[in-house]
Amino acid sequence: MHIKVWNFKSGEVKSRWSVGSxxxxxxxxxxxxxxxxxxxxxxxxxxxxxxxxxVRTFRGHNDRVTDLCFxxxxxxxLSSAMDGxxxxxxxxxxxxxDAMHVAEPVTSLSLSPTMDMLATTHVGHIGIYLWGNRLLYSGILDYGSVVSGEKVVEVLLPMVSSADEHSNNNEDEECIKESTVQEIQKNSETSLEGELLGMCPQIMPDMVTLSLLPKAQWQSLxxxxxxKLIICYNSSKAYHRLK
Structure with a gap:
Protein backbone atom coordinates (compact mmCIF):
# COMPACT_ATOMS: atom_id res chain seq x y z
CA MET A 1 0.00 0.00 0.00
CA HIS A 2 2.99 2.35 0.41
CA ILE A 3 6.67 2.73 -0.57
CA LYS A 4 9.45 3.85 1.77
CA VAL A 5 12.82 5.30 0.79
CA TRP A 6 15.48 4.60 3.42
CA ASN A 7 18.75 6.34 4.19
CA PHE A 8 21.33 3.57 4.01
CA LYS A 9 23.77 5.14 6.51
CA SER A 10 21.39 6.41 9.17
CA GLY A 11 18.71 3.77 8.69
CA GLU A 12 15.98 6.42 8.74
CA VAL A 13 13.05 6.81 6.36
CA LYS A 14 13.72 9.69 3.96
CA SER A 15 10.33 9.67 2.21
CA ARG A 16 7.16 7.64 2.04
CA TRP A 17 4.43 7.40 -0.60
CA SER A 18 1.00 5.87 -0.07
CA VAL A 19 -1.25 5.03 -3.02
CA GLY A 20 -4.26 3.29 -1.50
CA SER A 21 -3.98 0.06 -3.51
CA VAL A 55 6.35 13.49 -11.15
CA ARG A 56 4.27 11.52 -13.69
CA THR A 57 0.97 9.60 -13.84
CA PHE A 58 -0.01 7.44 -16.82
CA ARG A 59 -3.40 5.77 -17.45
CA GLY A 60 -4.45 3.49 -20.28
CA HIS A 61 -4.35 -0.20 -19.36
CA ASN A 62 -7.70 -1.94 -18.82
CA ASP A 63 -6.48 -5.12 -17.12
CA ARG A 64 -3.78 -6.31 -14.75
CA VAL A 65 -0.32 -5.03 -15.68
CA THR A 66 2.16 -7.87 -16.11
CA ASP A 67 5.51 -6.11 -16.56
CA LEU A 68 7.23 -2.76 -17.12
CA CYS A 69 10.76 -1.57 -17.89
CA PHE A 70 12.75 1.60 -18.54
CA LEU A 78 7.32 0.20 -21.57
CA SER A 79 4.44 -1.64 -19.92
CA SER A 80 2.35 -4.70 -20.79
CA ALA A 81 -0.98 -5.93 -19.45
CA MET A 82 -3.43 -8.81 -19.66
CA ASP A 83 -5.61 -6.72 -21.99
CA GLY A 84 -3.07 -7.65 -24.70
CA ASP A 98 2.78 4.37 -28.93
CA ALA A 99 0.60 1.32 -28.22
CA MET A 100 0.00 -2.03 -29.91
CA HIS A 101 -2.36 -4.92 -29.26
CA VAL A 102 -1.55 -8.62 -29.71
CA ALA A 103 -3.89 -11.60 -29.51
CA GLU A 104 -1.93 -13.28 -26.69
CA PRO A 105 -1.22 -11.11 -23.63
CA VAL A 106 2.41 -10.35 -22.78
CA THR A 107 3.74 -11.90 -19.56
CA SER A 108 7.14 -10.15 -19.54
CA LEU A 109 9.16 -7.76 -21.68
CA SER A 110 12.69 -6.35 -21.88
CA LEU A 111 14.19 -3.59 -24.04
CA SER A 112 17.79 -3.93 -25.22
CA PRO A 113 20.35 -1.34 -24.02
CA THR A 114 20.66 0.03 -27.56
CA MET A 115 16.83 0.32 -27.77
CA ASP A 116 16.76 -1.48 -31.12
CA MET A 117 15.12 -4.75 -30.01
CA LEU A 118 12.24 -5.61 -27.68
CA ALA A 119 11.93 -9.15 -26.26
CA THR A 120 8.51 -10.41 -25.10
CA THR A 121 6.96 -13.61 -23.80
CA HIS A 122 3.27 -14.43 -24.19
CA VAL A 123 0.53 -16.47 -22.57
CA GLY A 124 0.31 -19.98 -24.06
CA HIS A 125 3.54 -19.63 -26.06
CA ILE A 126 6.90 -21.22 -25.27
CA GLY A 127 9.57 -18.94 -26.64
CA ILE A 128 10.82 -15.38 -26.79
CA TYR A 129 9.54 -13.01 -29.47
CA LEU A 130 11.75 -10.21 -30.80
CA TRP A 131 10.48 -6.88 -32.13
CA GLY A 132 12.54 -4.31 -34.04
CA ASN A 133 12.39 -0.61 -33.23
CA ARG A 134 11.52 0.89 -36.61
CA LEU A 135 12.35 4.41 -35.37
CA LEU A 136 16.05 3.49 -35.30
CA TYR A 137 16.04 1.83 -38.73
CA SER A 138 13.93 4.34 -40.66
CA GLY A 139 16.11 7.39 -40.02
CA ILE A 140 13.06 9.43 -38.93
CA LEU A 141 13.59 12.04 -36.22
CA ASP A 142 9.96 13.14 -35.93
CA TYR A 143 8.27 10.46 -33.81
CA GLY A 144 4.85 12.04 -34.30
CA SER A 145 4.84 11.16 -37.99
CA VAL A 146 5.35 7.44 -37.34
CA VAL A 147 4.00 6.38 -33.94
CA SER A 148 0.31 6.10 -33.15
CA GLY A 149 0.15 8.06 -29.90
CA GLU A 150 -3.10 7.29 -28.09
CA LYS A 151 -4.27 4.94 -30.86
CA VAL A 152 -3.82 1.20 -30.26
CA VAL A 153 -2.50 -0.62 -33.35
CA GLU A 154 -3.31 -4.29 -34.00
CA VAL A 155 -0.18 -6.35 -34.72
CA LEU A 156 0.62 -10.03 -35.29
CA LEU A 157 3.22 -12.03 -33.39
CA PRO A 158 6.48 -12.76 -35.23
CA MET A 159 6.65 -16.22 -36.78
CA VAL A 160 8.65 -18.86 -34.90
CA SER A 161 9.40 -21.33 -37.73
CA SER A 162 8.29 -22.21 -41.24
CA ALA A 163 6.63 -25.40 -39.95
CA ASP A 164 4.25 -23.38 -37.79
CA GLU A 165 3.18 -21.32 -40.79
CA HIS A 166 1.53 -24.28 -42.58
CA SER A 167 0.00 -26.22 -39.68
CA ASN A 168 -3.57 -25.43 -40.76
CA ASN A 169 -5.53 -23.30 -43.18
CA ASN A 170 -6.22 -20.59 -40.64
CA GLU A 171 -2.54 -20.15 -39.96
CA ASP A 172 -1.88 -20.02 -43.71
CA GLU A 173 -4.31 -17.14 -44.02
CA GLU A 174 -2.63 -15.33 -41.14
CA CYS A 175 0.75 -15.85 -42.82
CA ILE A 176 -0.54 -14.35 -46.06
CA LYS A 177 -1.93 -11.37 -44.20
CA GLU A 178 1.32 -10.86 -42.32
CA SER A 179 3.46 -11.14 -45.46
CA THR A 180 1.22 -8.60 -47.17
CA VAL A 181 1.55 -6.18 -44.27
CA GLN A 182 5.32 -6.66 -44.19
CA GLU A 183 5.55 -6.06 -47.93
CA ILE A 184 3.57 -2.84 -47.62
CA GLN A 185 5.77 -1.68 -44.73
CA LYS A 186 8.91 -2.58 -46.69
CA ASN A 187 7.76 -0.63 -49.73
CA SER A 188 6.82 2.39 -47.62
CA GLU A 189 10.17 2.32 -45.81
CA THR A 190 12.03 1.99 -49.12
CA SER A 191 10.23 4.97 -50.59
CA LEU A 192 10.87 6.93 -47.38
CA GLU A 193 14.58 6.14 -47.52
CA GLY A 194 14.67 7.32 -51.13
CA GLU A 195 13.03 10.59 -50.14
CA LEU A 196 15.48 11.07 -47.30
CA LEU A 197 18.43 10.37 -49.59
CA GLY A 198 17.04 12.86 -52.07
CA MET A 199 16.73 15.50 -49.37
CA CYS A 200 20.26 14.83 -48.07
CA PRO A 201 22.54 14.25 -51.10
CA GLN A 202 25.82 12.37 -50.70
CA ILE A 203 28.70 14.74 -49.88
CA MET A 204 31.34 12.48 -51.46
CA PRO A 205 30.66 9.38 -53.60
CA ASP A 206 33.10 7.18 -51.64
CA MET A 207 31.72 8.06 -48.18
CA VAL A 208 29.32 5.85 -46.24
CA THR A 209 25.85 7.21 -45.49
CA LEU A 210 25.26 6.36 -41.83
CA SER A 211 21.91 8.00 -41.15
CA LEU A 212 19.87 5.14 -42.64
CA LEU A 213 21.90 2.25 -41.19
CA PRO A 214 21.32 0.55 -37.82
CA LYS A 215 23.60 1.83 -35.07
CA ALA A 216 25.19 -1.59 -34.62
CA GLN A 217 26.62 -1.41 -38.17
CA TRP A 218 28.47 1.89 -37.86
CA GLN A 219 29.19 2.60 -34.18
CA SER A 220 32.40 0.55 -34.32
CA LEU A 221 33.79 2.73 -37.15
CA LYS A 228 43.25 -2.43 -37.22
CA LEU A 229 46.12 -2.21 -34.71
CA ILE A 230 44.73 -5.14 -32.71
CA ILE A 231 44.35 -7.23 -35.89
CA CYS A 232 47.92 -6.42 -36.99
CA TYR A 233 49.28 -7.22 -33.52
CA ASN A 234 47.50 -10.57 -33.38
CA SER A 235 48.66 -11.41 -36.91
CA SER A 236 52.29 -10.65 -36.06
CA LYS A 237 52.12 -12.81 -32.92
CA ALA A 238 50.70 -15.69 -34.95
CA TYR A 239 53.46 -15.24 -37.56
CA HIS A 240 56.24 -15.39 -34.93
CA ARG A 241 54.72 -18.54 -33.44
CA LEU A 242 54.83 -20.22 -36.84
CA LYS A 243 58.50 -19.27 -37.27
Whole structure:
Protein backbone atom coordinates (compact mmCIF):
# COMPACT_ATOMS: atom_id res chain seq x y z
CA MET A 1 0.00 0.00 0.00
CA HIS A 2 2.99 2.35 0.41
CA ILE A 3 6.67 2.73 -0.57
CA LYS A 4 9.45 3.85 1.77
CA VAL A 5 12.82 5.30 0.79
CA TRP A 6 15.48 4.60 3.42
CA ASN A 7 18.75 6.34 4.19
CA PHE A 8 21.33 3.57 4.01
CA LYS A 9 23.77 5.14 6.51
CA SER A 10 21.39 6.41 9.17
CA GLY A 11 18.71 3.77 8.69
CA GLU A 12 15.98 6.42 8.74
CA VAL A 13 13.05 6.81 6.36
CA LYS A 14 13.72 9.69 3.96
CA SER A 15 10.33 9.67 2.21
CA ARG A 16 7.16 7.64 2.04
CA TRP A 17 4.43 7.40 -0.60
CA SER A 18 1.00 5.87 -0.07
CA VAL A 19 -1.25 5.03 -3.02
CA GLY A 20 -4.26 3.29 -1.50
CA SER A 21 -3.98 0.06 -3.51
CA UNK A 22 -1.38 -2.75 -3.45
CA UNK A 23 1.63 -2.40 -5.71
CA UNK A 24 2.06 -4.98 -8.48
CA UNK A 25 5.54 -4.09 -9.70
CA UNK A 26 8.18 -1.39 -9.28
CA UNK A 27 11.15 -0.54 -11.49
CA UNK A 28 13.98 1.86 -10.59
CA UNK A 29 16.25 3.67 -13.06
CA UNK A 30 19.54 4.51 -11.39
CA UNK A 31 20.63 7.02 -14.04
CA UNK A 32 17.84 9.55 -13.50
CA UNK A 33 16.66 8.49 -10.05
CA UNK A 34 13.11 7.70 -11.19
CA UNK A 35 10.97 4.93 -9.72
CA UNK A 36 8.11 3.55 -11.84
CA UNK A 37 5.31 1.77 -9.99
CA UNK A 38 2.16 -0.12 -10.97
CA UNK A 39 -0.66 -0.83 -8.53
CA UNK A 40 -3.99 -2.64 -8.64
CA UNK A 41 -5.75 0.54 -9.81
CA UNK A 42 -3.93 0.08 -13.19
CA UNK A 43 -2.22 3.49 -12.89
CA UNK A 44 1.47 3.85 -13.69
CA UNK A 45 3.07 6.37 -11.32
CA UNK A 46 6.61 7.72 -11.61
CA UNK A 47 8.36 9.11 -8.51
CA UNK A 48 11.52 11.18 -8.29
CA UNK A 49 13.46 9.52 -5.47
CA UNK A 50 15.91 12.41 -5.12
CA UNK A 51 13.23 15.11 -4.93
CA UNK A 52 10.86 12.75 -3.06
CA UNK A 53 7.74 13.60 -5.06
CA UNK A 54 5.36 12.22 -7.69
CA VAL A 55 6.35 13.49 -11.15
CA ARG A 56 4.27 11.52 -13.69
CA THR A 57 0.97 9.60 -13.84
CA PHE A 58 -0.01 7.44 -16.82
CA ARG A 59 -3.40 5.77 -17.45
CA GLY A 60 -4.45 3.49 -20.28
CA HIS A 61 -4.35 -0.20 -19.36
CA ASN A 62 -7.70 -1.94 -18.82
CA ASP A 63 -6.48 -5.12 -17.12
CA ARG A 64 -3.78 -6.31 -14.75
CA VAL A 65 -0.32 -5.03 -15.68
CA THR A 66 2.16 -7.87 -16.11
CA ASP A 67 5.51 -6.11 -16.56
CA LEU A 68 7.23 -2.76 -17.12
CA CYS A 69 10.76 -1.57 -17.89
CA PHE A 70 12.75 1.60 -18.54
CA UNK A 71 14.71 2.35 -21.68
CA UNK A 72 18.47 2.67 -21.22
CA UNK A 73 18.35 6.49 -21.28
CA UNK A 74 15.37 6.59 -18.90
CA UNK A 75 13.17 8.58 -21.30
CA UNK A 76 10.74 5.75 -22.13
CA UNK A 77 8.74 3.34 -19.98
CA LEU A 78 7.32 0.20 -21.57
CA SER A 79 4.44 -1.64 -19.92
CA SER A 80 2.35 -4.70 -20.79
CA ALA A 81 -0.98 -5.93 -19.45
CA MET A 82 -3.43 -8.81 -19.66
CA ASP A 83 -5.61 -6.72 -21.99
CA GLY A 84 -3.07 -7.65 -24.70
CA UNK A 85 -1.56 -4.19 -25.06
CA UNK A 86 2.05 -3.02 -24.99
CA UNK A 87 2.31 0.69 -24.32
CA UNK A 88 5.27 3.04 -24.60
CA UNK A 89 5.20 6.09 -22.34
CA UNK A 90 7.38 9.15 -22.90
CA UNK A 91 8.54 10.41 -19.51
CA UNK A 92 9.71 13.80 -20.79
CA UNK A 93 6.46 14.81 -22.53
CA UNK A 94 4.25 12.85 -20.06
CA UNK A 95 2.33 11.27 -22.95
CA UNK A 96 1.72 7.84 -24.44
CA UNK A 97 4.13 7.54 -27.33
CA ASP A 98 2.78 4.37 -28.93
CA ALA A 99 0.60 1.32 -28.22
CA MET A 100 0.00 -2.03 -29.91
CA HIS A 101 -2.36 -4.92 -29.26
CA VAL A 102 -1.55 -8.62 -29.71
CA ALA A 103 -3.89 -11.60 -29.51
CA GLU A 104 -1.93 -13.28 -26.69
CA PRO A 105 -1.22 -11.11 -23.63
CA VAL A 106 2.41 -10.35 -22.78
CA THR A 107 3.74 -11.90 -19.56
CA SER A 108 7.14 -10.15 -19.54
CA LEU A 109 9.16 -7.76 -21.68
CA SER A 110 12.69 -6.35 -21.88
CA LEU A 111 14.19 -3.59 -24.04
CA SER A 112 17.79 -3.93 -25.22
CA PRO A 113 20.35 -1.34 -24.02
CA THR A 114 20.66 0.03 -27.56
CA MET A 115 16.83 0.32 -27.77
CA ASP A 116 16.76 -1.48 -31.12
CA MET A 117 15.12 -4.75 -30.01
CA LEU A 118 12.24 -5.61 -27.68
CA ALA A 119 11.93 -9.15 -26.26
CA THR A 120 8.51 -10.41 -25.10
CA THR A 121 6.96 -13.61 -23.80
CA HIS A 122 3.27 -14.43 -24.19
CA VAL A 123 0.53 -16.47 -22.57
CA GLY A 124 0.31 -19.98 -24.06
CA HIS A 125 3.54 -19.63 -26.06
CA ILE A 126 6.90 -21.22 -25.27
CA GLY A 127 9.57 -18.94 -26.64
CA ILE A 128 10.82 -15.38 -26.79
CA TYR A 129 9.54 -13.01 -29.47
CA LEU A 130 11.75 -10.21 -30.80
CA TRP A 131 10.48 -6.88 -32.13
CA GLY A 132 12.54 -4.31 -34.04
CA ASN A 133 12.39 -0.61 -33.23
CA ARG A 134 11.52 0.89 -36.61
CA LEU A 135 12.35 4.41 -35.37
CA LEU A 136 16.05 3.49 -35.30
CA TYR A 137 16.04 1.83 -38.73
CA SER A 138 13.93 4.34 -40.66
CA GLY A 139 16.11 7.39 -40.02
CA ILE A 140 13.06 9.43 -38.93
CA LEU A 141 13.59 12.04 -36.22
CA ASP A 142 9.96 13.14 -35.93
CA TYR A 143 8.27 10.46 -33.81
CA GLY A 144 4.85 12.04 -34.30
CA SER A 145 4.84 11.16 -37.99
CA VAL A 146 5.35 7.44 -37.34
CA VAL A 147 4.00 6.38 -33.94
CA SER A 148 0.31 6.10 -33.15
CA GLY A 149 0.15 8.06 -29.90
CA GLU A 150 -3.10 7.29 -28.09
CA LYS A 151 -4.27 4.94 -30.86
CA VAL A 152 -3.82 1.20 -30.26
CA VAL A 153 -2.50 -0.62 -33.35
CA GLU A 154 -3.31 -4.29 -34.00
CA VAL A 155 -0.18 -6.35 -34.72
CA LEU A 156 0.62 -10.03 -35.29
CA LEU A 157 3.22 -12.03 -33.39
CA PRO A 158 6.48 -12.76 -35.23
CA MET A 159 6.65 -16.22 -36.78
CA VAL A 160 8.65 -18.86 -34.90
CA SER A 161 9.40 -21.33 -37.73
CA SER A 162 8.29 -22.21 -41.24
CA ALA A 163 6.63 -25.40 -39.95
CA ASP A 164 4.25 -23.38 -37.79
CA GLU A 165 3.18 -21.32 -40.79
CA HIS A 166 1.53 -24.28 -42.58
CA SER A 167 0.00 -26.22 -39.68
CA ASN A 168 -3.57 -25.43 -40.76
CA ASN A 169 -5.53 -23.30 -43.18
CA ASN A 170 -6.22 -20.59 -40.64
CA GLU A 171 -2.54 -20.15 -39.96
CA ASP A 172 -1.88 -20.02 -43.71
CA GLU A 173 -4.31 -17.14 -44.02
CA GLU A 174 -2.63 -15.33 -41.14
CA CYS A 175 0.75 -15.85 -42.82
CA ILE A 176 -0.54 -14.35 -46.06
CA LYS A 177 -1.93 -11.37 -44.20
CA GLU A 178 1.32 -10.86 -42.32
CA SER A 179 3.46 -11.14 -45.46
CA THR A 180 1.22 -8.60 -47.17
CA VAL A 181 1.55 -6.18 -44.27
CA GLN A 182 5.32 -6.66 -44.19
CA GLU A 183 5.55 -6.06 -47.93
CA ILE A 184 3.57 -2.84 -47.62
CA GLN A 185 5.77 -1.68 -44.73
CA LYS A 186 8.91 -2.58 -46.69
CA ASN A 187 7.76 -0.63 -49.73
CA SER A 188 6.82 2.39 -47.62
CA GLU A 189 10.17 2.32 -45.81
CA THR A 190 12.03 1.99 -49.12
CA SER A 191 10.23 4.97 -50.59
CA LEU A 192 10.87 6.93 -47.38
CA GLU A 193 14.58 6.14 -47.52
CA GLY A 194 14.67 7.32 -51.13
CA GLU A 195 13.03 10.59 -50.14
CA LEU A 196 15.48 11.07 -47.30
CA LEU A 197 18.43 10.37 -49.59
CA GLY A 198 17.04 12.86 -52.07
CA MET A 199 16.73 15.50 -49.37
CA CYS A 200 20.26 14.83 -48.07
CA PRO A 201 22.54 14.25 -51.10
CA GLN A 202 25.82 12.37 -50.70
CA ILE A 203 28.70 14.74 -49.88
CA MET A 204 31.34 12.48 -51.46
CA PRO A 205 30.66 9.38 -53.60
CA ASP A 206 33.10 7.18 -51.64
CA MET A 207 31.72 8.06 -48.18
CA VAL A 208 29.32 5.85 -46.24
CA THR A 209 25.85 7.21 -45.49
CA LEU A 210 25.26 6.36 -41.83
CA SER A 211 21.91 8.00 -41.15
CA LEU A 212 19.87 5.14 -42.64
CA LEU A 213 21.90 2.25 -41.19
CA PRO A 214 21.32 0.55 -37.82
CA LYS A 215 23.60 1.83 -35.07
CA ALA A 216 25.19 -1.59 -34.62
CA GLN A 217 26.62 -1.41 -38.17
CA TRP A 218 28.47 1.89 -37.86
CA GLN A 219 29.19 2.60 -34.18
CA SER A 220 32.40 0.55 -34.32
CA LEU A 221 33.79 2.73 -37.15
CA UNK A 222 34.81 5.31 -34.57
CA UNK A 223 37.40 2.84 -33.22
CA UNK A 224 38.45 1.53 -36.64
CA UNK A 225 42.13 2.48 -36.17
CA UNK A 226 42.29 0.64 -32.84
CA UNK A 227 40.66 -2.42 -34.40
CA LYS A 228 43.25 -2.43 -37.22
CA LEU A 229 46.12 -2.21 -34.71
CA ILE A 230 44.73 -5.14 -32.71
CA ILE A 231 44.35 -7.23 -35.89
CA CYS A 232 47.92 -6.42 -36.99
CA TYR A 233 49.28 -7.22 -33.52
CA ASN A 234 47.50 -10.57 -33.38
CA SER A 235 48.66 -11.41 -36.91
CA SER A 236 52.29 -10.65 -36.06
CA LYS A 237 52.12 -12.81 -32.92
CA ALA A 238 50.70 -15.69 -34.95
CA TYR A 239 53.46 -15.24 -37.56
CA HIS A 240 56.24 -15.39 -34.93
CA ARG A 241 54.72 -18.54 -33.44
CA LEU A 242 54.83 -20.22 -36.84
CA LYS A 243 58.50 -19.27 -37.27
Missing amino acids: PFVKIQFHRGNGLLATISDDLVLRVYDVIAARL SEDGKWI TIRIWDVVSAKQL VNLDII
